[in-house]
Amino acid sequence: MTEAFAEGLAGIALGHVTREYPNKLDHVLAGPGDLRGPRDLHPVFFGSFDWHSCVHAHWLLARLLRRFPGLPAAPAIRALFDGLYAGEAIAAERAYFARPGAGGFERPYGWAWLLALAAELADRPWGAALAPLAGDVAERFRVWLPRATYPVRAGTHASSAFALAMAMPHAAAQDPALLRLLRERALAWYGADADCQAWEPGGEDFLSPALMEAEAMRRLLPAAVFAPWLDRFLPRLAAGEPATLFTPAVVSDRTDGRIVHLDGLNLSRAWCWRALAGGWGPGDPRRARAEAAAARHLAASLPHLAGHYMGEHWLASFALLALEA
Template identity: 70%
Template sequence: MPDPGLEPLQAQDLALIALGHVGQEWPQKLDHVLTGPMDLLRPALLHPMFHGSFDWHSCVHAHWLLARLLKLFPDLPAAPAIRARFDAAFTAENTAAERAYLARPSARGFERPYGWAWLLKLHAELVGTPWHAVLAPLAADFAARFRDHLPRADYPIRAGVHGNTAFALLLAADWAEAQDPALLALLQDTAWRWYGADTDCQAWEPSGEDFLSPALVEAACMARLLGPARFGPWRDAFLPRLAARQPASLFTPARVSDRQDGRIVHLDGLNLSRAWCLRRLLATLPEGDPRTEVLRAAAEAHLAASLPHLEDSYMGAHWLASFALLALEN
């Protein structure tokens, strides 16, 4: 089976999925603390930039998907609609409103760390566009939150959902590398502090609502933040039995029993994000390494399990395409 990759027709399909929901206000799941009746506002007033796609973070990474596709395929048929969407969403007024929401005392933990990292990844993708400067103050706010929070975070979060800290470090690294070397150093130091001593991963997964593999996303995080000389020995100590397809759970795509269920459908995201992580690990292996085919076959199996189901229900359609793009482009 050939190595799957992103093609223009597929890119157009992904773009149309995202364009179909980035401005869809309802239904909406808010991360919102009510401090009084004055806080009872509709999503479009609370978040004029990111009020679509069911929740704030999904709207952010849907815009990342569109920005990435626009960069990869500037002549995509959907490109004019993407540019129009960005012109409408990325305005100075909307940035100011999102920053004002973030400045509320009740919003200290808003979208930590998942939404923080996706916002930085979106901003990094907008380099070279007129929207980059517009979004810069909001990105700076989230970078400041990382700088403030990470030194106080004594322990990592190894969940398979939004709180996962390895995923956040991994996504934030692109922005930090380009914009803030001190933050990149903090991400690197934090990754080593949290995960440097981990060995012989047992991979007790998946849980019933995971969209991330705690084991594989940790490995992908370390591949991104450690240099090759440091990562190779760490990888081989953390996943010493890859050639034997062990831990077996990492090589078995998750079954998704109900794609109408907003939490069970997370498992489609798990399959896609595992494919992404497996392919990142694959890129760290030397040519001819016997683990290469093992990882490639596992990535293909995970993609095949969930790629056909991106639009089976809105519970998946409002976010899965972003994870598909991560896996396909890698």
């Protein structure tokens, strides 16, 4: 990824994180007094259409700032974070989570992105401000995961595998008890899975249920345990099967907020394929197939990060995941 491309990603995100989208009504309403504007409800994460998209736009900006500290957009990113990551604003975000009836707010997708952002900011000045909210969200994971008897095998926000994968870096660095719990749930949910048929894509998927599960297990299991698990889970990868995992999804209407999810599917598949490919040696036919599939998926959707708000407010984060894998 070049600095020029990174500047383009930063420009997309900066254009949305401070914009209050008028249809953003994903919050919990306990009474008439709760019908307020996004910035009033969420003084840190009020932009980008919905709370979770704003969180991962912050992650994108923080990640780009780490990779390219001399980026032309870097002063604007620093100024944005300096202004938003203040104790009072974070306290208001925490208070929202603590409200009666908000126990399921953004579970698990927004939770996972919040912990990913916390991991990215942990060694920078803004990380200390975010840490109390990250602690609240980690506690929610600790309460919820033992009660989640079954995984949600979806290609959308409810995906259990995505939540495990994205929460892992924060847990590995800051929360050993949560890391153990993530591993326990991964094995309980997915340890016995074998011969995945990959009935995908669904018409609104932005995650591959099959590849996201594999990526979660790759992150959470020791390599010596993951390799035989993957051989059982996707036993025909060397032959290019299941074929659907190697074929980019067709996006028929990028102005439709649900159909454009399929651009995210292509980008997230590229992310997973590139991450998995790194575990196979140069002579392994799975590596060549995975790298080629990643390239096809990137080519299908990387040119479409901007152009319409329905994709523009969130796709850049998935592009960065894919490009960095």
